[in-house]
Amino acid sequence: MNNIDFAVGIGGENGQGIASTGNILALILARRGLHLNAYNAYQSIIRGGHTFLTIRASDGPVRNMGDKIDVFIPLNQDTMDRHLYLLKSGACAIYDKDKVTPGKAADGVQLCAMPMKELTKGNKLAVNTAALGATLQLLGIESEPLETVIARQFKKKGDAIIAENLAIARAGYDYAAQNFTAFSWKAPRGAKPLGIITGNQASAMGGAAAGVKFYAAYPMSPSTGVLMWMAAHARDLGIMVRQVEDEIGVMNMVIGAAHTGCRAMCATSGGGFALMTEAVGMAGMIETPIVCIDVQRAGPATGVPTKTEQGDLWQVLGAGQGDYPRIVVAPTNQLDLFHTIPELFNLCDKYQCPGLVLSDLLISEGTTSIDPDDLDFQVKIDR
Numbered sequence: 098m099n100n101i102d103f104a105v106g107i108g109g110e111n112g113q114g115i116a117s118t119g120n121i122l123a124l125i126l127a128r129r130g131l132h133l134n135a136y137n138a139y140q141s142i143i144r145g146g147h148t149f150l151t152i153r154a155s156d157g158p159v160r161n162m163g164d165k166i167d168v169f170i171p172l173n174q175d176t177m178d179r180h181l182y183l184l185k186s187g188a189c190a191i192y193d194k195d196k197v198t199p200g201k202a203a204d205g206v207q208l209c210a211m212p213m214k215e216l217t218k219g220n221k222l223a224v225n226t227a228a229l230g231a232t233l234q235l236l237g238i239e240s241e242p243l244e245t246v247i248a249r250q251f252k253k254k255g256d257a258i259i260a261e262n263l264a265i266a267r268a269g270y271d272y273a274a275q276n277f278t279a280f281s282w283k284a285p286r287g288a289k290p291l292g293i294i295t296g297n298q299a300s301a302m303g304g305a306a307a308g309v310k311f312y313a314a315y316p317m318s319p320s321t322g323v324l325m326w327m328a329a330h331a332r333d334l335g336i337m338v339r340q341v342e343d344e345i346g347v348m349n350m351v352i353g354a355a356h357t358g359c360r361a362m363c364a365t366s367g368g369g370f371a372l373m374t375e376a377v378g379m380a381g382m383i384e385t386p387i388v389c390i391d392v393q394r395a396g397p398a399t400g401v402p403t404k405t406e407q408g409d410l411w412q413v414l415g416a417g418q419g420d421y422p423r424i425v426v427a428p429t430n431q432l433d434l435f436h437t438i439p440e441l442f443n444l445c446d447k448y449q450c451p452g453l454v455l456s457d458l459l460i461s462e463g464t465t466s467i468d469p470d471d472l473d474f475q476v477k478i479d480r
């Protein structure tokens with residue numbers, strides 16, 4: 098049974114840096130050896146709206162997000178009003194005292210009002226950094242890990258930006274130490290440092306491990322992360338990556354590459370896969386082994402790009418007219434995605450048929466901790 102289990106919730110508008118803030122905190126906790134799951138619930142807009150990111154961490158395996166928040170960081174009033182009820186006795190809320198007014202909190206909740214304008218020297222973009230500093234102090238974590246990640250995060254922006262953010266992080270940390278009561282427990286250290294990975298990254302890595310040399314895609318949420326990883330590593334791995342005009346072109350390019358003997362892969366979501374179905378049938382007819390990842394989102398039709406659903410099973414089972422062999426797999430988590438895709442390629446080559454992977458938004462965009470030793474790129478390739 099886990100001894101320490103806690104959750105951090107960060108919320109505000111789209112565009113307030115919530116995803117990057119959560120990524121920094123997740124990386125710090127994973128490097129400490131803690132297991133974690135993180136999920137960012139956001140709306141289908143660029144700015145405004147409401148975003149709420151939850152990170153649950155523990156010294157043992159974490160398999161869901163839970164139903165409580167121990168550290169709450171509302172970056173605006175709307176988030177405070179929506180989520181304060183999640184805090185139970187012993188939890189704390191860290192907020193800008195000039196921008197956010199707390200409502201009625203449960204007994205035993207510590208309200209940590211911070212003078213963000215003073216701590217950030219008026220830099221509105223750095224409120225998250227000060228709040229992260231305070232969060233680490235309350236969790237009993239040293240400030241050095243945050244400083245290390247900040248230096249790496251802002252490396253391309255120059256020394257001045259790094260120095261400014263380091264100063265703000267220390268200011269938030271010190272203010273919390275002087276004015277708030279830390280938790281009675283401290284975030285523990287795990288046996289070894291861990292990494293973090295999303296499902297889309299795991300899918301792309303699994304393809305690379307399987308020997309994929311051609312990847313094509315049309316950007317469609319929530320599958321775009323696979324394309325981004327492939328494009329970022331294409332030169333180093335010798336993979337040809339093509340962003341195509343539509344999903345019909347994507348599948349036909351993948352079939353063409355696979356028909357010449359190249360391992361080829363693509364990823365899309367439900368609406369994009371609907372356009373691919375005729376070509377998937379052709380892959381079955383001409384016995385060409387291709388792999389397509391369907392990262393499911395809420396439907397029907399265009400549906401909701403930022404909400405998860407597992408409604409595409411009948412679509413992939415019935416893709417194309419008539420009947421032909423196909424292999425459908427549904428990995429259960431991020432690590433399972435990494436291991437399943439090379440195995441699927443081997444099966445598709447053996448039986449000369451298309452392979453279809455059912456992922457979903459929760460897995461693909463969710464972040465989890467991972468032991469780097471579990472990512473074995475020297476997989477068996479059986480053709």
